[in-house]
Amino acid sequence: MKVVSFDLDDTLADKNFDDALWHREIPKLYAAKRGLPFEEALAFCEAAYDAESDKSIHWYDINYWLGEFGLVGEKQKLIAELRPLVRLFPDALPCLARLEAAGCRLAIVSNATREFMAFKLEADGLGSHFGDVFSMTSDFKIVKKDAAAFLGICGRLNAQPSQVWHVGDHYKFDYEVPRSVGINAFYLDRKKEKKGEFVVHDLNEFADRVLGC
Ligand SMILES: [Mg+2]
CATH class of the missing domain: 1.20.1440 (de novo design (two linked rop proteins))
Structure with a gap:
């Protein structure tokens, strides 16, 4: 899975x-x-x-x-x-629906505090899509996603890094760091400034990559 x-x-x-x-x-x-x-x-x-x-x-x-x-x-x-x-990007819910329909398990890994995440997850029922939600600041007491935290999350998800996909808008903390521990990480570049094998420009493109379309 x-x-x-x-x-x-x-x-x-x-x-x-x-x-x-x-x-x-x-x-x-x-x-x-x-x-x-x-x-x-x-x-x-x-x-x-x-x-x-x-x-x-x-x-x-x-x-x-x-x-x-x-x-x-x-x-x-x-x-x-x-x-x-609180406003979701228009591609957020369609991407989650595609991945859920394909049987993927969904998680959030954020720097935001749990308190902040709780009401952001209420927007448009966003939270209902996620079985696991991790806050770096509240759960790990760190301010940036580091390699140890990503490995800890794989452990809590009972998954090998190679079974985990991640996407986010920070080149270092959402792409380079998780990729350094073997997670299939992608950099989300909504401004379309970068190109590369692991760069996606919207979440539909990310879903395509996860699902191998
Ligand atoms: Mg971000």
């Missing part, structure tokens, strides 16, 4: 929700709290995100940022308002 693993952000779901959360709604709340113009609050928040950097586990954690900005009490309302903005 083939196991097919997907990155989540910018692979299955686009950046609509994250852009609205980090670069619009959180700065808006911070502006209101501090009595600042929006542009000033936006610059402050973005400088704080950059200073922490995506190498830090805090960077991925909404609870950390709401704490830093003094906005913890706003969380439930914020998430409820933004939830409808």
Whole structure:
């Protein structure tokens, strides 16, 4: 049996929700709290995100940022308002349906926290397609997908790396790293900038490759 693993952000779901959360709604709340113009609050928040950097586990954690900005009490309302903005790429569900129909087992491997993944997986019933969901930050306490984590995931899936397919939009962490441990990894290049044996430009093309069409 083939196991097919997907990155989540910018692979299955686009950046609509994250852009609205980090670069619009959180700065808006911070502006209101501090009595600042929006542009000033936006610059402050973005400088704080950059200073922490995506190498830090805090960077991925909404609870950390709401704490830093003094906005913890706003969380439930914020998430409820933004939830409808989670948006899947049009090729996501058709790709999953094709792979399921062919008997593949589907999984997600993401850097997002479990809390974030939980409501992204509610969009259009996305979560119902996946038997296994792995969060690097919540489950492995690391911020990037590394070789050991991919091997650990193969173990938890009871699969050899050669039985696992993976696709995602990060050249190193979704393609080079999993391929280095023998996983059939593909780089998803939606902008069509790269060519190569293991580059796909949309998820239908990825499904073709998995199914050997
Ligand atoms: Mg991604």
